[in-house]
Amino acid sequence: MDRKSNSVWAGTAVAGALLGAIVGAAPRPHADGAAQVSVKLSEWSVALSQASIAAGPVSFVITNAGSIPHGFEVEGQGIEKETETIQPGASDTLTLTLKPGSYELYCPVGSDSHKKLGMDTHLKVVSATSPAPSAPSGYGASEMGEAHMKAERVQAIQVTGGGPVIQILPGPFPFPDSAAPILAAFGDEREGLESQVKNGPYSNNVVRSSGTFTFTAWDKGAVRDSVDGVAEFAAQDGARWKLVMDRVQTKDVPHHPRFGGVIMGLYYHGVTQVHTPLVPTINSAVALWAIGHLYKNDVLVTDNAMVHVMLLSRTRRDGDFALTCWDCSKNKIEELQLQILPGPGESKFDAPGGFLFVNWEKSSSRKPAS
DSSP states (O other): OOOOOOOBOHHHHHHHHHHHHHHSSSSOOOTTSOEEEEEEEETTEEEESOSEEESEEEEEEEEEOSSSOBOOEEEETTEEEEOOOBOTTOEEEEEEEEOSEEEEEEOOHHHHHHHHTTOEEEEEEEOTTSOOOOOOTTSSHHHHHHHHHHHHOOEEEEEEOOSOEEEEOSBOOSOHHHHHHHHGGGGGGHHHHHHHHHSBSSSSOEEEEEEEEEEEEEEOSSSOOEEEEEEEEEOTTSOEEEEEEEEEOOOOBTTBOOGGGEEEEEEESGGGSSSOSSSOBEEEEEEEEEEEEEEETTEEEEEEEEEEEEEEEOOBOTTTOOBOOSBOTTSOEEEEEEEEEOOTTOOOOSSGGGOEEEEESSOEEEOOOO
């Protein structure tokens, strides 16, 4: 899906509108002469107490209402200033003198990973001598309308697996020291993830395999994403597996948003604090979460297999296919990953670790014919 649209706090909208009617300008200034804009950061949005303000000194009072660390940056009209990282539940203040114009306000954490996920909005600054703009319905409706238009844009991609095919078996994660400080931010999930450091799905324990994988994915908005694809491959024990994907997962879980099922151009994992750090930092052409029909040797195993697919920047080297980098985000995007887990309440698969994890190392993508 497209990144979550940003909003203006409804509660402050009414108060802001009334105040604008009384004073005809921006919010009441502080004693030091700076007007105040309240900012709420969360996964994955930047919410402002108002969408426009008069030029002059402005104090941004920022609260991290999310569950992971965030930051705040203001960019525009020759200004580019940011706060230090703000921990969950903490606050900070950034005071700037703003000229008339448009400013981009976003979270810069993870080399703009959080920004790409939707933590990005705009503030309009008007001349202090100009009458304040009338507040539209919903106060900030123009920005919300812009976000709605973005959400209506449909993106599609067709991916074909190619090159060497490998099955990844349980084993130790090769970069535990790099992942350790990121794991600290994962709260209740930390213990489970730390157990995977010693014996998890992202390891250098690989065997050669064979198979094919082709799918088409559509990023249509918050609730209309879709996928259509088939993977067939042989496992390390000679078993033949087939996966048919025809619907997406949409339910978010902490630290693991589903983005409506399909998202294009995502920078995540590793240092980004978006999804597990037990995967190197990567860029992906497409990432999707699906529910699939899984067959073993032509016999149905489940109609509710939990599937995660990425066409991502290369993480493994040729030859032994070991992981070669903690930050793989600048590598060529050609590695196709397929991870399959049992559905909720279902038994583990008859496979090492109870899961299936297969890579096509030199894959390709294109825009499907309309």
